Amino acid sequence: MALIALAADKGSPGVTTTAVALAAVWPRRALLAETDAAGGDLVYRSAAAHGGQLDPNTGMLSIAATARRGLAAAQLWDHAQPLAGGLEVLVGIGGSEQAAGLAGTWPTLGRAFAQLGESPHAPADVIADCGRINGDSPVLDLLPHASLVLLVSRTTPEALARVRDRSAALSTRLHGHQRGAAQLGTPLIGVLLVTEAGGAAKLVHQVNDMLMAAQTGARVVGSFAEDPAGAEQLAGRRRGRLDKSLLVRSARKVVVDIQQQYGGLWASGPTTGPQGPGAAPQDPARPAGAGR
Numbered sequence: 001m002a003l004i005a006l007a008a009d010k011g012s013p014g015v016t017t018t019a020v021a022l023a024a025v026w027p028r029r030a031l032l033a034e035t036d037a038a039g040g041d042l043v044y045r046s047a048a049a050h051g052g053q054l055d056p057n058t059g060m061l062s063i064a065a066t067a068r069r070g071l072a073a074a075q076l077w078d079h080a081q082p083l084a085g086g087l088e089v090l091v092g093i094g095g096s097e098q099a100a101g102l103a104g105t106w107p108t109l110g111r112a113f114a115q116l117g118e119s120p121h122a123p124a125d126v127i128a129d130c131g132r133i134n135g136d137s138p139v140l141d142l143l144p145h146a147s148l149v150l151l152v153s154r155t156t157p158e159a160l161a162r163v164r165d166r167s168a169a170l171s172t173r174l175h176g177h178q179r180g181a182a183q184l185g186t187p188l189i190g191v192l193l194v195t196e197a198g199g200a201a202k203l204v205h206q207v208n209d210m211l212m213a214a215q216t217g218a219r220v221v222g223s224f225a226e227d228p229a230g231a232e233q234l235a236g237r238r239r240g241r242l243d244k245s246l247l248v249r250s251a252r253k254v255v256v257d258i259q260q261q262y263g264g265l266w267a268s269g270p271t272t273g274p275q276g277p278g279a280a281p282q283d284p285a286r287p288a289g290a291g292r
Contacts, residue, residue, distance in 0.1 A: 002147035003113040004258075005035075005187070007130040007139075009166040011159065013152045013194050016041050017231050018224055019129035021251035024087055024234075027259070029124040031080060033090040033113065034060060036131025037099045037139050040092020042083070045235050049082035059091030061098060067105040071112045074121040084236065092129075099138065106138055110145030135169065144174060146187040148262055150221060155195045160207060163191055167211060167218035175217070188262060190221040192254065197225055197246060222257045225250040 006019045016034075020042075023032040034040030043054045063071070063079045080088045093099060102109075113126040128146070130139045143149055149170065153163035167189050174187060191211065195203060200223040208220040230247030232238035242248055 002117060003110065003126045003128060003145055004148050004150065005128045005130050005143055005146040006150045006152055006192075007133045008152045009134070009159075009162040010132060011154070013154045013159070014224070014231070015131060015152045016129050017234060017247070018152050018192060018194070018251075019127050020087070020234060021224075021247055022255060023127040024085070025248060025251045025255055026125060026127065027255065029122070031076065031088050031090065031116065031124045031126050033126055033128045034092025035090075035109070035128045035139055035142060036092055037096060037102070037137060038131055039095040039098070040129070042089055043091050043094075046089075047084040047236060049084055049086065051084070054081055054083070054089075054091050056091060056094055059089070060093050060102065061091075063090065063109070064101040064105060067102075067108045067112075071105075071108050073112045073115040073119040076112055076116060076126075077122055088124075103138065106141035107145070110142040113142070114145040114147070133166075140173065143170070143187060148190060148258070149174075149187045150190045150192050151218070152192045152194060152224070155193055155203060155207075160210065164211060164214050164216060167191065168214060168216040171217040189216070189218040190258075190262075191218055192221055193223045194226055195223050197250075219261075221261065222254045223250065224254060 004022070006015050006022075008015045019032060023030040034042055040060070043056045046054065048054045058081055059079055063076070066075060066079075076090065080090055082088050093102070113128065116126055117123050128142065130137075130142070133139060151163050151167055151170075153159050170189055174189075191207065193200070193204060193207060204220045204223055211218045211220065225246035227245055227247040227250075229238060229240070230242065230245030233240050233242040233245055234247060
C-alpha cells in the first residue's frame, strides 16, 4: 500500500475535491490527510459522522505534538475522525499561523503515512491533500516518502505551462538533475487534468506529449470532470445521486488508471474502506467530502 500526495502549483484547480473523491472511491481502506501548510477546509465544509462539526483540534494539530517524540503509523488513527459517509480524515491545521507547530516533523509524518499500509493495526493507503506548493513549501519534505505525487491542473495555457515547470522542478528535487528521472525512481510524478468531459482524451495525449518533450519525467494519469454540481454534492451542499455524478464517475476511472499504471508500487490486499471497494459515500445527502 502507499502514500499518494496531491498538490497544485497555483490557483484553485480543485485539489481538495479531487483528494476527497479519490479517497471515497479508493479500492482499499483509505485515510485522507489534509497536509496543506496553508490550512485545511474540511472542518468548515464537512459534517462529522455524528452529524456535528469536526473537531479542529484533532488531526494534524494534535499530531504535531506526538510527532516530535516519534510517530508510529498506527498512532495516526488516534487523530483521525470519520466524516459523514464513513471516510476517515486527519483534519488539517487551521491556517498558516499554525504551520510552525509542524516544522521539522514533515519527514516523520511522511514515513508514518508511507508505513501505514504495512501496519498490523488497520492498514490503509493515505491520500494526502498537500494544497498549493512552491519551492519553499514545508510539505515538500513529506513528498520523498510518497509512492506517487499527483499534480492537479486546469487546462488553460498558463496552467499547463505551470504544471510542466512544476513537474520538472519536483523531478529535480526528488530525483536529482538527470532528465526524465521521475520515470525511474519513486515517488513517480503524475498529472491530473481538471477539464470538461468532451475532448478530454485528446487533451490528455497532447499534454502528455508536452511533458515528455520537456523531459519532465511526469506523465498524465487521466482527467477529472469539471463538475460543479458534483462538487457541491460531495461537499454536502446539494442533494442528488452523487454516485452517478460526472465527478465520482471520473474519480473511479482515475483510480482504475492509477492501479493499472502504478499498482506495482504497492502490494495489493483485501483491506477495504468503510464504503467498500470502489464505492462512493453511501448517503448523498451527507457525503464524505469537501468543496473546491
